Structures are given as structure tokens and as C-alpha cells.
Amino acid sequence: xxxxxxxxxxxxxxxxxxxxxxxxxxxxxxxxxxxxxxxxxxxxxxxxxxxxxxxxxxxxxxxxxxxxxxxxxxxxxxxxxxxxxxxxxxxxxxxxxxxxxxxxx
Amino acid sequence: xxxxxxxxxxxxxxxxxxxxxxxxxxxxxxxxxxxxxxxxxxxxxxxxxxxxxxxxxxxxxxxxxxxxxxxxxxxxxxxxxxxxxxxxxxxxxxxxxxxxxxxxxxxxxxxxxxxxxxxxxxxx
Numbered sequence: 001x002x003x004x005x006x007x008x009x010x011x012x013x014x015x016x017x018x019x020x021x022x023x024x025x026x027x028x029x030x031x032x033x034x035x036x037x038x039x040x041x042x043x044x045x046x047x048x049x050x051x052x053x054x055x056x057x058x059x060x061x062x063x064x065x066x067x068x069x070x071x072x073x074x075x076x077x078x079x080x081x082x083x084x085x086x087x088x089x090x091x092x093x094x095x096x097x098x099x100x101x102x103x104x105x
Numbered sequence: 106x107x108x109x110x111x112x113x114x115x116x117x118x119x120x121x122x123x124x125x126x127x128x129x130x131x132x133x134x135x136x137x138x139x140x141x142x143x144x145x146x147x148x149x150x151x152x153x154x155x156x157x158x159x160x161x162x163x164x165x166x167x168x169x170x171x172x173x174x175x176x177x178x179x180x181x182x183x184x185x186x187x188x189x190x191x192x193x194x195x196x197x198x199x200x201x202x203x204x205x206x207x208x209x210x211x212x213x214x215x216x217x218x219x220x221x222x223x224x225x226x227x228x229x
Binding site: 001031033035037042043044045047049054086088089090092093095096097099 | 140142149202213214215221222
């Protein structure tokens with residue numbers, strides 16, 4: 001079955017660029033999207049169809065997808081970006097990655 | 106304003122049943138696929154099921170296939186999840202979510218609105 005693999009944790013300093021990866025077999029041939037989830041809150045879609053931002057999502061969030069890896073990039077990371085991030089793709093069914101905890105130190 | 110409001114969660118014994126509802130407003134409900142996603146305490150997101158906007162196509166995770174049934178009533182703008190033969194491992198917050206793409210086909214390219222979730226606890 002299709003699986004998506006994310007690093008459990010990523011750390012970044014305020015103002016720096018954070019990159020979170022999501023790996024899956026031939027993921028680049030599928031659309032990937034990303035969700036942000038803060039403690040006690042529902043997930044928020046931050047990137048869909050690899051690189052599109054829903055309305056209201058800051059421009060510092062961007063995405064790419066090629067080969068076997070999709071990447072969520074947060075430029076100029078702010079303290080408010082500290083959260084869990086999940087990638088998701090479609091392979092006959094919806095598949096989520098295991099999630100990455102982003103810590104802004 | 107798009108709103109999704111889940112209800113129907115609670116405590117149920119193993120082997121029991123529950124029916125979750127998700128009342129939608131603020132968009133043309135029948136024009137969008139919808140899904141249920143769950144999150145066990147302290148764990149990640151797990152997709153449960155999805156349904157197309159109007160042609161009735163349904164999709165299920167292997168972990169719930171044969172036990173859960175997704176449905177929708179477009180005249181009432183409501184999404185449902187009938188859960189039978191519940192197990193301890195079904196304990197989770199259940200979210201309903203709206204597909205980001207207009208058209209009603211389940212494409213799995215993203216869910217742009219989520220409800221606040223309803224907690225289902227399966228325990229004796």
C-alpha cells in the first residue's frame with residue numbers, strides 16, 4: 001500500500017527557512033497537499049495541488065513536489081508557525097503522512 | 106462563511122454503533138466531495154472515508170471497510186458516518202472535511218475546511 005514518510009521533527013530559528021519533506025513512491029506523479037495543526041485545533045490546509053495556497057495563507061508558505069519527495073517550505077519562520085504539519089496525497093484513497101512537529105527555537 | 110458542525114460522538118461499548126452527523130453551511134454542499142478524518146489521542150491524522158458530491162461514489166480506509174458507512178443528504182446539507190462493530194482502536198476525534206476542488210468528484214487533492222471534531226470513545 002502507498003505510504004508517505006515524514007521526519008518526526010524539524011527545528012528552525014525564527015526568521016530562518018524551514019523545510020519539511022514528505023516521501024512516497026513516485027509521489028511527484030501525484031498531487032500533494034499540506035496541513036498545519038496546532039494543539040487542540042482542527043487542521044488547516046496550507047498548500048494544495050503541490051504548490052497552491054488557499055486564500056488567507058501567508059506567502060511565506062510554499063510547496064514543491066518532484067520525484068519521490070514533496071517539500072513544504074516556510075520562509076521567514078515565525079513563532080506562530082510552530083505546529084504539527086501533515087502531508088497528504090491520493091492513491092486510490094486518501095493517504096496522510098505521519099506528521100512532523102516543527103519547533104521554532 | 107463555510108461552517109461544518111459535527112455531532113453524535115460519545116462513549117460506546119466495544120461492538121456497539123454510533124452515527125455521526127456533520128451539518129454544513131456557507132457553500133453549495135452538493136458540489137463538493139466530503140470526507141471523514143480521525144485522530145486518535147496523541148496520534149496523527151487518519152483518513153476514514155470520502156463521498157462524492159452527488160453521484161454516490163464512496164471510498165473507505167481498509168481499517169473501517171465493512172464496518173463504517175458514509176452517506177450524505179444534499180437536501181439537508183448533512184454528511185453522515187454510520188459506525189458499527191466499534192473497536193477500542195476506533196477511539197478518536199472524528200472530523201468532517203470539505204474538498205477544496207469544486208465539482209464533487211473525490212480527488213484527494215486537499216480539504217480546505219474542517220469541523221471542530223467530535224470525540225468517539227470505545228470502551229467498556
